[in-house]
Amino acid sequence: MVERKIDDFVLTSARRYLERREIIGHDREAKKPITKPLYTFDQVIYYLYVPVKFFQDNGLLTRKLVDGPKSITEDFEWRKSDLTELGSELYRVAKPKWLRALDRKAVGKAVDATDAEGIRQEWLRSTKADQIFKTHLKKLKELHPNLS
Secondary structure (H helix, E strand, O other): OOOOOOOOOEEEEHHHHHHOEEEEEEEOOOOEEEEEEOOOHHHHHHHHHHHHHHHHHOOOEOOOOOOOHHHOOOOOEEEHHHEOHHHHHHHHHHHHHHHHHHHHOOOOOOOOHHHHHHHHHHHHOOOOOOHHHHHHHHHHHHHOOOOO
8 A cells, every 4th residue: 555645635536527416307206316427537538638748748747647648547646746846836826727718618609518518628639728837837937946
């Protein structure tokens, strides 16, 4: 068993996405909601792969996490200990903005939820998906040249 430091924790994981569910109805007899998964595994792959690949390609990780989208499994975890100091700061600053940009991609363009997810997935597979990370990395390197 691998021992972990107390301050090491999971930043994001495939399991967290896969466990999210949406209510689609209500079972009156059982008196509980009827739910379905919010994301399919195919959708989750690029939600995780795009930021991890950017961090890995820019030397912001302490170890190699991905070899391609197929290296993302249902057990994939991205931990705090996987980040360098600069990587940790970039994650703190840019990841929330990246997630908001992802949410905005389909606003006003989508007809329904399925269409919206298709638009997001198209963006995730584009070369523009990591632009927010690029912009913030450049700013952080200027502000904190001593972070590695």
